[in-house]
Amino acid sequence: MTHPLLIGLNAQQQRAVQAIHGPVLVLAGPGSGKTRVLTHRIAYLINEVGVRPYNILAVTFTNKAAREMRERLGNLIGESRAHDVMMGTFHSICARWLRRDIQHLQRANDFVVYDADDQQRVMKQILRELDLSEKQYNPRSIHARISAAKNEMIGVAEFARSVSSYFDEIVLRCYERYEKQLLANNALDFDDLLLKTVNLFEYHLDVLARYAERYVHVMVDEVQDTNRVQFSLINQVGAGHNNYFLIGDIQQSIYAWRGARLANVREFEEAHPDVQIIPLEQNYRSTQPILDVAQSIIDAAYDRRHTTKIWTDQQDGELVSLVEAYDHNEEARWVADEIMRIRGREGRSLDDFAVMYRTNAQSRAFEEAMISRNLRYRLVGGTRFYERKEIKDIVAYLRIIHNPHDEVSLLRVINVPGRSIGDRTQQELLQWARNLDVSIWDALELLATNEAQSPPISGRARNAVEQFQKLVAGLRDLRHDLMLGELIQRLLERVPLQELLVAEYGEEEGAERWENILELQNVSMEYLALPTEDQLPRFLEEVALVSDVDSLDSNKEREPGVTLITLHQAKGLEYPVVFLAGLEEGLLPHGRSVDDPESIEEERRLLYVGTTRAKQRLYMLYAFKRATWGRTDITIPSRFLGDIPKDLLQRTPTREVKQMPVHAATQWQSNPPQRTRGTQPSTSSMWSGASGPVRPKRPEREPSAASYSAGDKVRHANFGEGVVVSSKMVGDDEEVTVAFPGKGVKKLLAAFAKLERV
Numbered sequence: 001m002t003h004p005l006l007i008g009l010n011a012q013q014q015r016a017v018q019a020i021h022g023p024v025l026v027l028a029g030p031g032s033g034k035t036r037v038l039t040h041r042i043a044y045l046i047n048e049v050g051v052r053p054y055n056i057l058a059v060t061f062t063n064k065a066a067r068e069m070r071e072r073l074g075n076l077i078g079e080s081r082a083h084d085v086m087m088g089t090f091h092s093i094c095a096r097w098l099r100r101d102i103q104h105l106q107r108a109n110d111f112v113v114y115d116a117d118d119q120q121r122v123m124k125q126i127l128r129e130l131d132l133s134e135k136q137y138n139p140r141s142i143h144a145r146i147s148a149a150k151n152e153m154i155g156v157a158e159f160a161r162s163v164s165s166y167f168d169e170i171v172l173r174c175y176e177r178y179e180k181q182l183l184a185n186n187a188l189d190f191d192d193l194l195l196k197t198v199n200l201f202e203y204h205l206d207v208l209a210r211y212a213e214r215y216v217h218v219m220v221d222e223v224q225d226t227n228r229v230q231f232s233l234i235n236q237v238g239a240g241h242n243n244y245f246l247i248g249d250i251q252q253s254i255y256a257w258r259g260a261r262l263a264n265v266r267e268f269e270e271a272h273p274d275v276q277i278i279p280l281e282q283n284y285r286s287t288q289p290i291l292d293v294a295q296s297i298i299d300a301a302y303d304r305r306h307t308t309k310i311w312t313d314q315q316d317g318e319l320v321s322l323v324e325a326y327d328h329n330e331e332a333r334w335v336a337d338e339i340m341r342i343r344g345r346e347g348r349s350l351d352d353f354a355v356m357y358r359t360n361a362q363s364r365a366f367e368e369a370m371i372s373r374n375l376r377y378r379l380v381g382g383t384r385f386y387e388r389k390e391i392k393d394i395v396a397y398l399r400i401i402h403n404p405h406d407e408v409s410l411l412r413v414i415n416v417p418g419r420s421i422g423d424r425t426q427q428e429l430l431q432w433a434r435n436l437d438v439s440i441w442d443a444l445e446l447l448a449t450n451e452a453q454s455p456p457i458s459g460r461a462r463n464a465v466e467q468f469q470k471l472v473a474g475l476r477d478l479r480h481d482l483m484l485g486e487l488i489q490r491l492l493e494r495v496p497l498q499e500l501l502v503a504e505y506g507e508e509e510g511a512e513r514w515e516n517i518l519e520l521q522n523v524s525m526e527y528l529a530l531p532t533e534d535q536l537p538r539f540l541e542e543v544a545l546v547s548d549v550d551s552l553d554s555n556k557e558r559e560p561g562v563t564l565i566t567l568h569q570a571k572g573l574e575y576p577v578v579f580l581a582g583l584e585e586g587l588l589p590h591g592r593s594v595d596d597p598e599s600i601e602e603e604r605r606l607l608y609v610g611t612t613r614a615k616q617r618l619y620m621l622y623a624f625k626r627a628t629w630g631r632t633d634i635t636i637p638s639r640f641l642g643d644i645p646k647d648l649l650q651r652t653p654t655r656e657v658k659q660m661p662v663h664a665a666t667q668w669q670s671n672p673p674q675r676t677r678g679t680q681p682s683t684s685s686m687w688s689g690a691s692g693p694v695r696p697k698r699p700e701r702e703p704s705a706a707s708y709s710a711g712d713k714v715r716h717a718n719f720g721e722g723v724v725v726s727s728k729m730v731g732d733d734e735e736v737t738v739a740f741p742g743k744g745v746k747k748l749l750a751a752f753a754k755l756e757r758v
């Protein structure tokens, strides 16, 4: 009889679930159920084999994936058991291990994790200290070099040995200081989380033994995108029981630029000759026409050693559409209109749609098009909640309450709200602390206890600094005894942030930002189940680790919306209807990669990943003209489009193109695009659409007239009833100013505010 946990799996998938001893590698194409198998396998191990959840380690690519997996697992075997499985990204798992064991590396357990923004602040401070100009030495590039070194497990000493250019010399000096600064602040950056864990295991075999014994099963999703340090971790922790379950797809490797190594998989096979390799061949996600297009893109790859064939029994389905728009604005408008058309026809939820693109900057046109049509959307990777200034301020306070030696956070809020501790005072304090070789916090304590000899500041500034020290020390005293929510409450009572926000941003924006802070209170509720003293550290850890994709479902009771997402972030996800936008030379493949055949191939795989996200309908778009870097240029369609046989695509004209005398598609039919390999395709041999007749520039759409006028009565979901004061068109949208009795005057965008007339 089939075990319940094997129902809904095909024979190959069942085999993968039941292969529970020794190393197992599942390398299979997109949509073949790898992630589903991983989830079922965990459930099977627990329910059927009797493995304790505590003994299972499962690594996912994003926190969102981990959450989803935990939820599905909860449905299969019950929430409490699912909860005990160690599941998360490499970063979140390492953070938890280090929290427990970093003292073996002579570091304190109350470390803070610096996110990208904090890392930049440190870098900038270092450039200042080294008297290097930010203009000449981009802090971001220097940090990227340091990060790449860390991912290759190259420390300062080893880096020093390999310095071969003047730039490296500069990076080395910054690297040294950067490490020192992080140590002094008791902070770890993202890369440290992995590197320090590998170090911990390398130098302390007794600690490693504990973990290696605990994790009887080690499972990793998206293994093709692991870098060197991540793979070392897998090998270290898995060595105890040798039960590895690694799944991935070589053709979907798209993170080489972040240090991902395909060689990891090959080396794993070499190191484990007994590895079982299980293929999965049936695709359950996409229709045949979509898979055919995907296959043709990947079949043209240089390296075809790993090409896996996938098949589906969903033979029917629409041909993939190829759409040429006039420019990026029309591209966006056309997509938005098409979403409305499909919705009208098929009654789909907005959740069914995703627009994918190569670069974040491409999102703007789509956002505008969605807003003007009143289509709700979710932008993945925009300004995230935790990157908003007011939230970062509160989090910085919470971090110094947790670890006052975190100087980045301390300097961030020492003068928030304004306490007359200006830049000069801060620099003097910093200098003084450096001379005494103590942290700024230690220096503040010396001041407060009057033990300081020749302190650098006096009078009002000193008084203000002492007040600040008292404030933080007072909150620190409470940190073990108060729930996270209560602690935030106390902080807000003592630091008048609400007034500050109103003073700084005005009534409306101030109120909006204050609401964000209140939202943080809601977040704190999620930690209620933890012991009081664990709530703050766990919260801080998770704040630092939320990745872009996680903002997808930050709001639990969210309303449906179109997803706007970059191709890199779309990995592992699926949507019924997908629009791939901007398939042009310079965007995909990206301009940065055109000189390097390896990078071109990675761009090809990126398109493959995008194509295989679609379940039922796929659109591939490019624009005839595009504005980039402030210039509008005529584009060349992506060379990858030339690899798709023309009978697999249907040309879908945009409204405007339809009126053209010479239709691009007709020329194309008689003049198919050439296959291009590694060379810049010439316009003439490619799409006639791009080189076709000169098209008239179409006027922008007439802005429509405002629909509200002064005196109209309206109702808003949060603010209640109000009276329209004025209304005007801003771009495509209507900005309505409404007076709500008792709530004040608000400026609202009609497309968002969902006002009801009363």
Ligand SMILES: Nc1ncnc2c1ncn2[C@@H]1O[C@H](COP(=O)(O)OP(=O)(O)OP(=O)(O)O)[C@@H](O)[C@H]1O
Residues within 6 Å of the ligand: 008, 009, 010, 013, 028, 029, 030, 031, 032, 033, 034, 035, 036, 037, 249, 252, 283, 284, 285, 571, 572, 573, 574
């Ligand atoms: N045996 C099956 N029967 C029905 N549906 C399945 C089966 N296996 C997988 N699916 C469904 O197919 C879709 C793709 O599965 P999944 O996301 O696990 O694929 P994947 O191999 O991880 O893809 P990717 O490489 O894109 O990460 C999911 O919606 C999943 O629920």
Ligand SMILES: [Mg+2]
Residues within 6 Å of the ligand: 034, 035, 036, 572
């Ligand atoms: Mg998957």
